[in-house]
Amino acid sequence: MNEKEIIDIENKLMANVFAKKPVVLTRGKGALVWDVNGKEYVDCTGSYGVALLGHSHPKVVEAVHKQAEKLISCHAGFYNDKRAELLQKIVQITPKGLEKAFPSNSGAEAVECAIKLARKFTGKPEIIAMMGGFHGKTMGALSATWDKKYREPFQPLVPEFKHVPPDNLGKVREAITDKTAAILVEPIRGEGGVRIPPNGFLQGLREICDEKSVLLILDEVQTSFGRTGKLFACEHEGVIPDVMCLAKPFAGGLPIGITIAKKNIMSSLKVGEHSSTFSGSPLVCAAACAAIDVILEEKLAERAATLGVYFKAKLEELQNKYKIVKEVRGLGLMIGVELRFDVLNIILKAMDRGVLILDAGKNILRFLPPLVIEKEQIDKAISVLDTVIGEEENERLRSATSN
Numbered sequence: 575m576n577e578k579e580i581i582d583i584e585n586k587l588m589a590n591v592f593a594k595k596p597v598v599l600t601r602g603k604g605a606l607v608w609d610v611n612g613k614e615y616v617d618c619t620g621s622y623g624v625a626l627l628g629h630s631h632p633k634v635v636e637a638v639h640k641q642a643e644k645l646i647s648c649h650a651g652f653y654n655d656k657r658a659e660l661l662q663k664i665v666q667i668t669p670k671g672l673e674k675a676f677p678s679n680s681g682a683e684a685v686e687c688a689i690k691l692a693r694k695f696t697g698k699p700e701i702i703a704m705m706g707g708f709h710g711k712t713m714g715a716l717s718a719t720w721d722k723k724y725r726e727p728f729q730p731l732v733p734e735f736k737h738v739p740p741d742n743l744g745k746v747r748e749a750i751t752d753k754t755a756a757i758l759v760e761p762i763r764g765e766g767g768v769r770i771p772p773n774g775f776l777q778g779l780r781e782i783c784d785e786k787s788v789l790l791i792l793d794e795v796q797t798s799f800g801r802t803g804k805l806f807a808c809e810h811e812g813v814i815p816d817v818m819c820l821a822k823p824f825a826g827g828l829p830i831g832i833t834i835a836k837k838n839i840m841s842s843l844k845v846g847e848h849s850s851t852f853s854g855s856p857l858v859c860a861a862a863c864a865a866i867d868v869i870l871e872e873k874l875a876e877r878a879a880t881l882g883v884y885f886k887a888k889l890e891e892l893q894n895k896y897k898i899v900k901e902v903r904g905l906g907l908m909i910g911v912e913l914r915f916d917v918l919n920i921i922l923k924a925m926d927r928g929v930l931i932l933d934a935g936k937n938i939l940r941f942l943p944p945l946v947i948e949k950e951q952i953d954k955a956i957s958v959l960d961t962v963i964g965e966e967e968n969e970r971l972r973s974a975t976s977n
């Protein structure tokens with residue numbers, strides 16, 4: 575199939591729910607991907623933060639290959655060596671006290687489990703989430719997600735969800751009632767525009783939750799496994815949640831999610847009260863074990879911290895150079911660049927020049943590159959951005975003066 579045929583088929587046969595870019599990607603290695611015509615791109619999207627280890631990491635490929643020949647599926651109604659190995663690794667690396675986990679297949683599923691867990695453990699219905707937060711699009715997770723455009727067409731959603739202004743401990747405290755089971759929050763709001771709460775915010779939440787006997791659920795689906803320069807973003811403040819949701823990158827690109835909680839909390843779910851056919855499937859667990867080994871061995875969190883400083887400094891140079899760049903913010907290799915207008919044009923122009931960039935809302939460019947990205951590849955992304963932002967600024971100045 576050629577490029578046009580592939581695009582036509584997807585447009586015709588797949589639900590039109592994705593804002594697609596007209597590129598057909600067929601191969602990847604490290605932080606590079608190639609399209610069906612052989613054109614090379616520096617991938618600053620990392621498949622929405624999934625390709626943390628880079629594309630098709632050899633150790634993940636080998637682990638998947640080996641496990642595929644041995645056993646691909648094994649329902650969690652039976653025991654399996656790879657599932658046990660993954661659970662051990664996850665409990666070892668996540669913050670102390672998180673000791674019992676439910677493996678699933680996606681971020682939204684990890685959040686669904688956390689919501690059910692909070693209700694079951696506390697016997698209370700209400701979940702408090704943040705305005706601007708994103709937790710996925712299944713009905714439960716969607717009820718916690720903020721953006722109206724995702725929520726409104728599907729009402730009524732799950733009852734007893736409430737949103738409070740973000741980064742405001744006072745508002746959280748006010749919102750808690752006798753019915754509140756949990757506070758659900760992202761350490762950094764990714765989809766919401768790479769928004770970092772003020773220092774001490776997570777710690778403050780932890781204190782309020784302890785005081786009011788409310789569970790603290792951290793959605794680290796996007797911020798985990800080294801992305802922000804620590805293995806988990808909550809480590810920046812030394813905060814331990816009661817429940818943590820993980821997904822996106824830690825199976826080296828295969829679909830995975832996991833909800834990990836304090837032992838007594840997870841133990842409140844009894845046999846049959848929650849499950850999934852693919853929970854802890856051997857193939858995915860083998861990939862995840864290999865991926866976690868790579869993250870630790872290659873010290874990818876440290877790498878994200880170092881390269882993040884470098885990347886951000888280069889972006890700040892662009893901010894100083896161009897008026898249309900409003901703000902650069904980020905932690906590790908999770909970076910947002912806010913422009914003074916819609917970024918779609920910039921994204922398409924950068925793509926033409928071989929750099930893939932995400933958005934996060936209308937005005938914000940988002941960078942979630944593989945943590946194995948090379949300095950030279952960052953330099954290439956910066957040089958392309960320099961060109962396309964420069965062009966855009968000139969065009970805007972020109973049309974402003976001709977008006």
Ligand SMILES: *Cc1c(COP(=O)(O)O)cnc(C)c1O
Nearest residue numbers: 680681682708709710793795796
């Ligand atoms: C991506 C994301 C989700 C949803 O994950 P899916 O795998 O798409 O269901 C949930 N929470 C956060 C913070 C995310 O970034």
